[in-house]
Amino acid sequence: MAVKKATVALPDKLVAALGEAAREDAVPLSRLVTRTAKSELRGRTGRRLVADWQAEHGTFSAEEIAAARTEMAAADAQAPRR
Helix, strand or coil, X not given: CCCCCCXXXXXXXXXXXXXXXXXHHCCCHHHHHHHHHHHHHHHHHHHHHHHHXXXXXXXXXXXXXXXXXXXXXXXXXXXXXX
């Protein structure tokens, strides 16, 4: 994978917390930040897809939301831990 160095300004406490999290996971800080950024982008994509679907089909009912949460919790419980 090609990489590009970028300079960003972050609060000192956030950098310290990210560094601690990276050490806990035994990964380089850049890998932790990359994972976090990818997760944010996946979340944005998911929210956009949901909004598009609801714009076409209407908002989800409380029952549909509850069923989705149950299914996601079951999937999370089965997912391998890092």
